[in-house]
Amino acid sequence: MRPLAPGVFQLLGRPPHMINAYLVEDVLVDAGTPAARRRISRQLRGQRLSAHVVTHAHPDHFGSSHAVCDEFDLPLWAGQRDIQAIETATPATAPGRLPKLLSHMKMPDPHPVTKGLKEGDEVAGFTVLDVPGHSPGHIALWRDHDGVLICGDVFFRLLGVSGPPDFLTWDREQNRESMRRLADLRPKLVLFGHGRPLRDPDRLRRLVG
Template identity: 80%
Template sequence: MRQLAPGVRQLLGRPPHLMNVYLVEDVLVDSGTPGARRRVSRQLAGEQVSAHVVTHAHPDHFGSSHALCEEFGIPLWAGEKDVQAIETATPATAPGRIPKLLSRMKMPEPHPVDRALKEGDDVAGFTVLDVPGHSPGHLALWRESDGVLLCGDVFFHVGRLTGPPDFLTWDAELNRASMRRLAGLRPSLVLFGHGKPLRDPDRLERLTG
């Protein structure tokens, strides 16, 4: 694992930074695809893990959640408007033909959500922010004391800084509003679901301004 900030580590992946999983204090944030289970499990061996948070109900973020919660005996937490999608493994999709086709692909195993998170809740010293758009119940984690932000897929940082693809986003206009909200925080460190960490708040503001 790679230390990024006090109490915040990024699990190693192949290729690096493509689908990110984090350990925030003793809380696992996201779980990658179903194929990531062994990689994540190996890196958590010997760690104290008390809970698992899913930033949003897409299969590349809760793909291994069922297996890891069962293996480590930990509860699953998610945004309250994504609970049903995780518990039934039926993510909300964007309008159009391509998203409809993607929704027919094999989905991860469903898993009960033990805690429905909402705006203002505390997770390992971070504040939960309700930032819908990419999914109905998408959440971000914000630590104001040092400006660390885990933004899930509100932004992508794969090659360049962008929003998520519209065809993978439940409500693109709502996501753009969430992008503007997070950029306004001027975080000192942004950690993405996809892409390398960013330490330049001006880039967020230029993208959303």
């Protein structure tokens, strides 16, 4: 695992930074695709773990959640409006034909959600922020004292910093509002669901205008 900030580590991915998961103190944040199960489990063995948080109910973020929670006997926490999607493995889809076709692909194993997270809850020293749009119950994690933001897929950083693709986003206007909200925090370290960490407090604000 790669240290990024006090108590915050990025799990090693394959390829690096494509689909990210993080260990925050003793909480696993996101769990990649089903294919990442062995790699994630290997990195977590020997770590002190208390819970697993999913930023949003998409199969590249809760893909290995069932396996990891079972192996390490962890409770699963997620945004309240994404609970049903995780427990039934039926993510909310964007409007249009392509998203509908994608929804018929094989989904990860469902898993019961022990706790529905809401605005203001605390997770391992981070505050939960309700930032819907990419999914109905998308959450971010914010640590105010040192400006660390785990933004899930509200932003991507692959070819550059951007919003998520429209065809993967349940409500792009809501996501745009969530982008503005997170940009206004001027985070000193942004950790993405997809892409390398960013250390530039003004980069997100320049994007949203």
